[in-house]
Amino acid sequence: MNTSASVVEQLGNWASTMTWNDLSPAVRLALKGRVLDAVGCAVGALSARPITSIGQLADELGGEPLATCIGGSKTAPDRAAFVNGSAIRYLDFNDSYLAKGETCHPSDNIAPVLAAAEYARTSGREFLVALAIAYQVQCRLSDVAPVRRRGFDHTVQGAYGAAAGAARAMGLPALQIANAVAISGTSYNSLRVTRTGELSNWKGLAYPNMAMGAVHAALLAKYGISGPREVFEGNKGFMDAIAGKFDIDWAKEDLEKVTQTITKRYNAEIHSQSAIEGLLELRDNVGLKAEDIEWIRLATFDVAFDIIGGGEEGDKRSVHTKEEADHSLPYLLAVACLDGQVMPEQYLSERIVREDVQKLLRKVNVYPTKTYTDQFPQFMSCKIDVETRDGQRFQLEKRDYQGFRTRPATWRLLLNKYMSLTNHVDDALRTKIADVIFHLDEVQVTELTDLLGQIRISDGKYLRS
Template sequence: MTSVSATLAAFVHMPPTLPDSALLAGRRSLLNMVGTAIGGSGEAAIDKLAALLPVFSGPATNTLIGRPERADMLWAAYINAASANIFDYDDTHIPTVIHPSAPVGPAVLALAETLAAKGKPVSGRALIEAFVLGAEVTCRLGNALHPMHYARGWHITSTCGIFGAAMAAGRLLDLSPSQLVDALGHALAQGAGSVETLGTMSKSLSVGQAARGGLMAALLAADGYTGPEAPLEGKRGFLALHSDAPDYSAITGELGSRWEILSNTFKPYPCGVVLNPVIEACLALHAKGGFGAADIESVELIGHPLLRQRTDRPGVTSGRLAQVSAQHAVAVSLLHGSADLAAFSDDAVADPQVRALSDKLVFRDDPTTALDAVQICLRLSGGREILHKVTAAKSGLDHPLSDADLAGKFRDQVTWRCLHLKVDALIAALESLDDAVDGAAFLRATQPAIFPE
């Protein structure tokens, strides 16, 4: 068998010309990631991480997106990745549900900003290309392990994302194929992430570590730090550790001709991706009206079994847990007709009406239902029923968010953070990133002053 590690390393070292569609998808993914990093940058978990900087950091040289502080290169990658993913508002690869931009984007941005400071700026096109290559490695590894990997409890964004971050950074550092294999080995030595941490501050640790660890892996390889010859396919390598039967063809098949970034989607709501059709249906029911909270006796949710497995979380007590709770998502969107960042806050969770309605949810599994589809049945007093079905949720591969949608989402997150930014100029810079001489220059415009209360 041809070495999977060597094949990926050779691909990253000398890729084919990336199609315009892949570069466009990469640029859109970076725009979305910067927006979600701004939106998440003021969360309590990020505040606590940033407070550790004086103890653990080197010289403060790099941008923390959405925050006034600066950090060293590795910590900047870590905190920006944690910020980008903390609200679960970032991108989602289909079918693995990996969020590839959170670990890969901050790693390449931190490295590019550092190189620019040394007089070696990375062009916007080169930055996007490195990002797309890193996302490709991340998602192909996910394809090889899906669905068993996540079902076993591994947080696939972190466990696969650290390899993508290493390859993206290695591309910018122009590592040789053998050095890229070393970088994969260093990523293997540092990877972690458990689904058990979802809905808690702990989740952000593995996402941040994926970006930081991947970047460090590439830097170590560049300095001659060596690793195993087969970090991915070895007898005790990444694939064997995480699956009894990994699909090697999902990693190397059509490599360079089929691009996984084209299967990346963007969330319209800050929550787990399987809740997208649920919220869409509830918002439609709210808009249609004809019922009040007191009229609802039960809400039946008919969907793929994975919906129940991942989101059956009654009685949540925090906004972070609410992001992965169907009970909360249904109640808040039905009652208030909103599913924005405020709808998944601690205050929204504490709303007595929301809590009361969330107790009335029941699941019915239907394996024939697609992951981006759902049917909701409201059973009302007097025996009346109201049905609503979503066959393909907005933001899926068949109904992607437009550029205008992404720009609107970006603006909403700046508003949520109450930050003073030149938003239109920042969006324009990201939308024209392909033409930038210094692909990291826009980062300076993400550090604002916060409006006084």
């Protein structure tokens, strides 16, 4: 029997030793900001048809009332992770992490870690430590083991992070954390077709589904179920079958990755943010009118082109659904020019199919350049070039946007975004939720989840199908 620690056992040892004192002040504030941002995104999506359908399914299935569904009832923690994760992810408005070969949304880990923490009745501090672990694991694996070009989804790395965070939130010891991660990592290797071609509801539900499994894996580990101890390095393991060889010394890892994540200013796929900000600046600076536009050309980096510009992941000018719209640079630039914003209202079905935006998006041409590709992910560079029907040309170059690492969103900016997404909720309640999140290290996690369970939607104006 091999007595040396496997890679997943090293990860488990590291995760079990992290404490509140290992979180720098910047990490603590960033974690609270990501929780606030994610809760706002979830509340803004509660009236969307897929989210209401998932809530109805959870109510029908029932389950021990051990974890809270945002704006709803209580259920088993793995099911709560799916319900809340779906709401957080649905708007496609939550944070992102940019690695050279992978982009992920690590705040997707909030739902499974929160469900596990509520189940364990742990403190807000322990929840934040566990969440930092989930962020670190997913982001570091995205750095060294990208899988997108191999045909797999970014939820693959998330299976390791979500399980590590959920297991730590439950207070499991090192070996059980390792087993949870091994079970989850072995089991949830989603295909990239989730985000290519004609997009479906699954684009926003693939990670919540995996997160539900990650919480279940942590529960299994808690009850003594073991997983493959060589999930990373073993025969037909993650390295051998999917990612290729890589090295991480988990004993030397810190918890700083959350400070390198970025938040969204606009309700759109992350790689579009600088382009949207640039087009809106150009629109306002020169008084650009959509009806006068002959064409819009966007020079961008290869990842943006491949995922949302019409590159390797398919045509982006056939746009009929919310999922297709928020992953289409032609649609996003067209609707931004027409409406002066990209928020949840821009994804109403009647807005997506209207003739003005469908006509204008066909005048948008997106192409990659080596210069901007080489600058990514340190910058999110692009150049917007617009010609009007009378022959005038207007250009603007961008390298970042408000919310990027070079211009990070402050707590105040995130609070303003949260308030705009929750303006259909009782004002005293939403203010109290934000205050508890800011002081989460001083309270039990149930103080937050109890408030989230009280949310009721009085105006379902967003995203009805």
